[in-house]
Amino acid sequence: MSSENEIPDGAAGGGAAAGEPPEQLALIRETVRKAKVPRAKPRTWRGAALAKELPVARIVVNKGVLHLDRYFDYAVPEELDEAAQPGVRVRVRFGAGSHQVRGGRREGGRLIDGFLVERLAASDYNGPLAALADVVSPEPVLGPELLGLARAVADRYAGSLADVLQLAIPPRSARAESKPSPEPLPPPAAPEPGTWARYERGPAFLESLAGGGSPRAVWNALPGPHWAEELARAVAAALASGRGALVVVPDGRAVSRVDAALTAVLGEGRHAVLTAEAGPEKRYAQWLAVRRGSVRAVVGTRAAMFAPVRDLGLVVIWDDGDGSHSEPHAPQPHARDVLLLRAAHDRCAFLLGSTSCTVEAAQLVESGWALPLVAGREQVRAAAPRVRTVGDEQLARDEAARAARLPSLAWEAVRNGLKTGPVLVQVPRRGYVPRLACERCRTPARCRHCAGPLEAPEQQELRCGWCGRGAPDWHCVECGATRLRAQVVGARRTAEELGRAFPAVPVRTSGRDHVLDSVPGRPALVVSTPGAEPVAEGGYAAALLLDGWAMLSRPDLRAGEEALRRWIDAASLVRGQGDGGTVVVVAEPTLRPVQALVRWDPVGHAQRELAERAELGFPPVSRMASVAGPQEALAGFLAAARLPPDAEILGPVPLPVVRPGGPQRPGDPPPGESWDRALLRVPPGSGAALAASLKAARAARSTRGEPAPIRIRVDPPDIG
Known part of the structure; x- marks a missing residue:
């Protein structure tokens, strides 16, 4: 391996590594030492004939x-x-x-x-x-x-070992256990670099894996369809060294793509697929084949992060910013952090890949724990589509935007794209008109009685989405205007408007109720919500990213990062600009995420976000925990918890009340109940102490039998 492309080996906790590992990895040393927890007094029993050895x-x-x-x-x-x-x-x-x-x-x-x-x-x-x-x-x-892994995860997330084991070990199927697993196959030959040659250190990364090394890299994948095959080649390189490999992806569609790529690169019988969609018996049979050593490679969704791969040589997570990687069940671990623990504990290679880049990925590179795997700017320009912007002020002045909310630039992109293939249209939400706002100043339209959001479903009269009262005489409380606009027009209405604007073109939708996996390469309009975009045969000719301001204005620390990730995921399905691929994003051109999309520079955007969070003391530079519950119970819990001396309490503040029958996310209070939430922040190095103190405080409440619930989430993905 040439020195200019060399990626150094070494694992956290042993061996030399470039720079100090991030704080979230430093606790592995302590948790490994504490693998044996204190034992309670056992129950008494007499009269049994006991085993003669080890009774x-x-x-x-x-x-x-x-x-x-x-x-x-x-x-x-x-x-x-x-x-x-x-x-x-x-x-x-x-x-x-x-x-x-x-x-x-x-x-x-x-x-x-x-x-x-x-x-x-x-x-x-x-x-x-x-x-x-x-x-x-x-x-x-x-x-x-x-x-050992389950104990480390439980300690990191202030949870119990039993809860982690429920996530890690699938339910038993007696029929699956009774069937023998196939004999393991010999290691395959080391793969050729293939499209990894497009990356500056790509061939060296594969060479290190195949030689038994443990390189650690953050991979900014080029747009296009090659990422699944590139993952398969990395797995093949790890298997060639006689070791195992584990790949975790966000959803079943991504699993199918990597599954097909692994079969093409490795052949049949060398990998297992672990997803809930397979059914309990088949999934358990696949899991047993992995545990028994019959197969050495695994691809799966979130739960596969615990797969018991023998002689683990490589762990991979794809698109770590996707919310599907965050487990909703206690203790709510994130797949990225579990795989980081496995990489440090097993001293194996680590690969975090995405077409975008999270601040956590940027931190791994900045700390020196992982090295970047990126392509040169010429390769990026060749693979990425051309990105053009339309500001909201331009949209308001554009006469063409009165039909289907499309400015002249977007009309041109659609017309030209439909000459050669399908056109993708991304809208932020599903439904008809989820939220309304003042047309002049964009102040959200709320009910004067309960402050709930006003709605006008399918052109019905204006009414409150919480209490159901009508609002025929609504006016804006900020500017006095009486005209409303849709904050976000959903996929169904957008599809209808586009169908009227392009009557001779078929219109297809992909969203929560019906997600398309792929579409043919012939001309069509494909309207999709973020994350549900189907793959087009030969790539999309063009893409429109509508209502960008709505994605950027969410009250969340990750709003800009998430908007850019959604845009890049959609734009990556478009042909390169050399083949005429064009993307039009309707958002203010001067905003940082929009500029990062235009330049196709998600890594630079993540680095700047990381620098700002470091100045403000926000995660991932700091460690944070969310504690929520009824007001009195939360106050008592915070008073009794022996928090680290450097812990800072932010809040408490009231949480929004979830109306009965409405959508509920993990961590939301029970419908109709009023809860408060506090955020606890500690500097680097104190995360393990914070988790231990919260775990001890909640265990004490459980021992006393206090009925009021307290919910704890360490490193919550959403602190907006």
Whole structure:
């Protein structure tokens, strides 16, 4: 490998690495040392014929309450000695009264599931132990590597080990366990660089992987259809070294593309696909094939981040800014951070790839923990489409914009694009008119009675979306104007307007209710919401990105980053400018995300965002946790928690009340309830202490049986 293209090896926690690792990786050293947590007093039991060797089983019970986040010792009956091996699923008596014995019979307690962690010759508890009730299956599903990873994730996110194991190990299927897994295939040959040659360090990255190295890189992928094949070649290089590889992508459509690319590059039988869409039995069978070592490569959605790949040599996450990578169930880990922990713990290669760039990715590069994998500007200009902008003031003055909200520039792009292929139209939301605002000053139109948003669904009379009251005499409270405009016109209405404007052209829609995977390469208008854009055969001839100001004006720290990511994802489906590909974005041209799109410079945008957050003390430069609950309960929790001395409390502030029957996101309060939220911020180096203090405080509340809920989320993705 040539020195000019060399990517140095080394892993956090061992070996040399360029620069200090980011704070979110530094805690791996501590969590590995704390893999064995304190044990509670086990339940008592008498009269059982115990196993002659290693008669004590250490169990983690399947109860996610924090005050029970520890191991429990049980006696191993002689009849279960052979089956009760480390890693198997077991059932034990647990709960009030399970320690009591009357005439050799248990009284109280109930049977619950758990996992056998290890067998011991003796327990440090000086009384008799309760006996294992049963071994559910002799299949060992919890190995020491997975257990260590689950403990590290639980500690990082102030959660319980049991909750993480529920995410990491799929439900059992007896039929899948009874079927033998195929024999493993020998390692494939090292792949050719292929389109990796377009990147300055691309061939060197593959060469390092194939040679057994552990390079760590943040990859800014060029637009176009080649990213899936490039991922497959990176996996093939890791497999060529005799190691395994894991790829996590945001959704089933991306899984299908990488699955097809892996089959084309590796051939049949060398990789497993882990998605919920496969069904419980098939997914568990694939998971078992991975755990048994029959296959060494995995591609899947979020839950695959815990896949027990043997001899892990490479972990990959694609499009880490996609919200699908954030787990909604406790303790709500993010796939990117789980894979970072795996890379540091297993000392394997790490690849974060996306056509865009998050601030977390920029931080990995700035810290020196990972190196950039980027293409030269000439390659970028050749692969990216031409991007043109239309400001909102230009849109208002343009006569052509009165039909379908399209300015003359967009009309021209659509007409020219339809001569050679399909045209993509991205709208921020689905539906007819989700929100209304003053036409003059854009102040949101709200109900005078409850401050709810005013709506006019399908041209009906104006009414409140919360209380349902009509508002026939509405006027703007800021400027007094009486005319309304749609803050965002959804996919259905946009499709109808475009259909009237281009009556001879077929119009297709792709959104939440019906997502298209692909469309033919013949002329058509494809109206899509962000993230639902289908792939066009041969690429789109043009794309229109409408209502950009609505995406940029969200009250969220990530609004600019997210808008740019959505735009670049859509624009990456358009042909390069050498083939006539054009993108028109309707947004203020001087705004930073718009300029980053025009220059096709998501990395520069992320670097500037990171610098600003460093000045303001915002994540990912700092560590942050969100704590929410009823007002009195939250105040009591914050007063009792022993937070780190350098912790800063922001708030509390009231959370919006979720109306009954309305949409609810993870972390929202129960419908109709009034909750407050506080943000806790600590500087780098104190994240582990913050998580530990929050976990201890919530465990204390659980022990006392306090009924009011408190929700904690470490590193929340949305702090707007």
